[in-house]
Amino acid sequence: NAGVTxxxxxxxxxxxxxxxxxxxxxxxxxxxxxxRQDPGMGLRLIHYSVGEGxxxxxxxxxxxxxxxxxxxxFLLGLESAAPSQTxxxxxxxxxxxxRAYEQYFGPGTRLTVT
Amino acid sequence: xxxxxxxxxxxxxQEAETVTLSxxxxxxxxxxxxxxxxxxxxxxxxxxxxxxxxKQQNATENRFSVNFQKAAKSFSxxxxxxxxxxxxxxxxxxAAGGGSQGNLIFGKGTKLSVKP
Numbered sequence: 001n002a003g004v005t006x007x008x009x010x011x012x013x014x015x016x017x018x019x020x021x022x023x024x025x026x027x028x029x030x031x032x033x034x035x036r037q038d039p040g041m042g043l044r045l046i047h048y049s050v051g052e053g054x055x056x057x058x059x060x061x062x063x064x065x066x067x068x069x070x071x072x073x074f075l076l077g078l079e080s081a082a083p084s085q086t087x088x089x090x091x092x093x094x095x096x097x098x099r100a101y102e103q104y105f106g107p108g109t110r111l112t113v114t
Numbered sequence: 115x116x117x118x119x120x121x122x123x124x125x126x127x128q129e130a131e132t133v134t135l136s137x138x139x140x141x142x143x144x145x146x147x148x149x150x151x152x153x154x155x156x157x158x159x160x161x162x163x164x165x166x167x168x169k170q171q172n173a174t175e176n177r178f179s180v181n182f183q184k185a186a187k188s189f190s191x192x193x194x195x196x197x198x199x200x201x202x203x204x205x206x207x208x209a210a211g212g213g214s215q216g217n218l219i220f221g222k223g224t225k226l227s228v229k230p
Contacts, residue, residue, distance in 0.1 A: 040222060044220070045219075105158065
């Protein structure tokens with residue numbers, strides 16, 4: 001039981017390049033989330049999904065797209081990376097219902113955009 | 115909009131002593147949940163303790179306990195018998211209840227150092 005995994009762990013991009021971050025969970029959770037963490041800040045929600053095939057915007061969605069084609073995977077895409085997207089990205093998942101608040105986090109992806 | 119404020123960017127405690135981390139929040143909701151997460155240097159976010167707003171009793175998990183003051187919108191974390199492994203960033207977080215999707219709103223964190 002691996003929990004929540006994220007691929008890759010580190011990445012350096014040049015401005016304008018694109019990439020996709022992969023989040024996978026093996027706990028059969030309905031809900032999945034993408035957060036970013038910047039220095040001196042807590043985590044901020046980018047996008048989330050309440051089930052396969054559904055996505056919704058969080059607090060800071062601009063410049064990102066997401067897809068949830070399979071229940072266990074949640075993809076975060078950057079179409080044209082900008083230096084402002086340099087951050088640590090965390091994926092999380094949780095069961096539905098009243099336990100939706102018990103979020104399980106992945107180890108994070110450190111992304112640097114030069 | 116809901117907000118979470120942690121007014122102590124850094125705290126320090128001697129090993130085996132007790133330390134309290136502060137958190138205040140602002141919400142107009144009556145149904146919500148509060149959490150403390152620990153983030154060690156490994157970056158892994160670890161849930162330490164949670165409190166349901168409708169419960170008057172303060173939550174406790176081993177050496178960790180909270181002081182939940184609903185009227186004052188205060189939610190502090192007390193760590194007793196501090197250990198070197200407690201050194202980490204600690205984040206206070208809020209989630210609205212009532213069937214929401216569990217979205218968490220985080221404070222900016224408090225960096226806790228433990229001195230041997």
